[in-house]
Amino acid sequence: MALRILRIAFSSILLAHAATSAAAQARARPDALAGFDAQVARAVSDWQAPGFAIAVVKDGAVVFAKGYGVRDVGSADAVDTHTLFAIGSTTKAMTAAALGMLVDEKKLKWDDPVSKHLPWFELKDPLVTRELTVRDLLTHRAGLPNADFLWYGQAGSRRAILEKAALIEPAYSFRSSFIYQNVMYAAAGAVLEAASGMPFERFFEERIFRPLGMADSLPAMTGLASRANRAEPHFLLDGRAARISNVSVDGVGPAGSVWSSVDDMSKWMRLLLGNGRMDGRQVLSPEVVAELFRPQTMVPREAFYPTASLTRPDWTTYGLGWFQQDYGQVKVDFHTGSIDGMVAICGLIRSEGIGVFILSNLDHAELRHALMLTVFDRLLGRPARDWSGEMRALYASLERQQVEAQARDEAQRTLGTIPSGPLAAYSGQYSDPLHGEVLVTLEPSLGALRLRYGSAFEGRLEHWSFDTFRARWDATWRGTSLASFVRDANGRVNELRLMGAAFSKSEAPR
Secondary structure, three states, rough: HHHHHHHHHHHHHHHHHHHHHHHHHHOOOOOOOOOHHHHHHHHHOOOOEEEEEEEEEEOEEEEEEEEEEEEOOHHHHHHHOEEEOHHHHHHHHHHHHHHHHHHHHOOOOOOEEEHHHHHOOOOOOOHHHHHOOOHHHOOOOEEEEEEEHHHOOOOOOHHHHHHHHHHEEEEOOOOOOOOOHHHHHHHHHHHHHHHHOHHHHHHHHHHHHHHOOOOOOOOOOOOOHHOOOEEEOEEEEEEEEEEEOOOOOHHHHHOOEEOOOOOOOOHHHHHHOOEEOOOOOOOOOOHHHHHHHOOEEOOOOOOOOHHHHHOOOOOOOOOOEEEEEEEEEEEEEEEEEOOOOEEEEEEEHHHHHHEEEEEEEOOOHHHHHHHHHHHHHHHHOOOOOOOHHHHHHHHHHHHHHHHHHHHHOOOOOOOOOOOOOHHHHHHHHEOOOEEEEEEEEEEOOOEEEEEEEEOOOEEEEEEEOOOOEEEEEEOOOHEEEEEEEEOOOOOOOOEEEEEEEEEEEEOOOO
């Protein structure tokens, strides 16, 4: 009943705004993007992004597309509209659309129980396992906390990751709230594979990329090395963009593993803005497209983007692979993609035939939001606003808050303590059935401990206070973490607490 009321409410809002939207479209000038090229170039420079690419679609046509900067700070290779970037979580909309194709073919329904297609898949609560639907997988409302530790820097197969979902403690009551959840999109991909009879990578290639002429696109990082025209990831270190290593998302591929170009993604936007039809071919039914963009669940403000403090929406929702908000008198469907050193954003105003896709190879370069909103304002005939400057101020403020929080942690540190035993006592293998394994070793030549957790977190432990150490990760862009050791009643170290998890000591160092 609540969902029905939500849908009726949004239908009323959109009908009420229809006349105003039409008027806004009429106000859009033919030269709406005049000077935009220079504006983008300035923003790219201001944000210190090594490379950047953008495509803008209006009324079924690409009206602007260009690359800026370089693919790698170590080279002069320029970014163009065919340069490959990781599109991150904008992949989720493709996964939802792929499932929609199977809905069109009557191979599944949005409200099918997941167990119908994946009888082996379980969550901790048997009731949720029984009631969980395909729609729930796509709307971040299954009751689970974030569980990216299952795949980030870990080597487990997708099936092994999904089987561990049965060990995750719920964070809230089923369907009562919203926590962004990549693992559930991996489960959605498993449903896609079970119902279609083919791996999701091949499904994307045969049912999305090939029909739309997306020749640049890859469904996963596999095969990326053979593509010369690809961007490398970067992070601002000591105020300068530095190349960092790629992180594979293939473990939860349907949640974010696609690599593509703005040229290809303009075709994807044309399909969605064309009600599932492009170049005379109906790829998705209008009914499925409508369902993809229908608000499915409310998103609490604290779970939405910080940009809401500037755009000031009255409502924030999630569709099937899309965040949603009101922007003035129109509805915006959008989604970001973020993985180490790479960002993306796709923004659509479907009522006006407007689409923007942005890619950059700098970690959390939020000029993506700024330039998306700039395009919207220009094409809607709205007054000019310095979105880039406002976003820089917003994110600088958030960074200062983070620095202040770290300073408070430092102030609470108990100084002048020493570990309660020799460093060798802390070394060993630690494990947890859900979180995996951590290896702590002693490096006698350095007189220090090192910790390794998967392939992403490896670094030296420096003493913090008592039996707590601070891990300084070799991959400096990942920051630091506190690692606390716990002793049993006999004084032996038997537990390690790291990143919110407790790992039991299982053996001595090898």
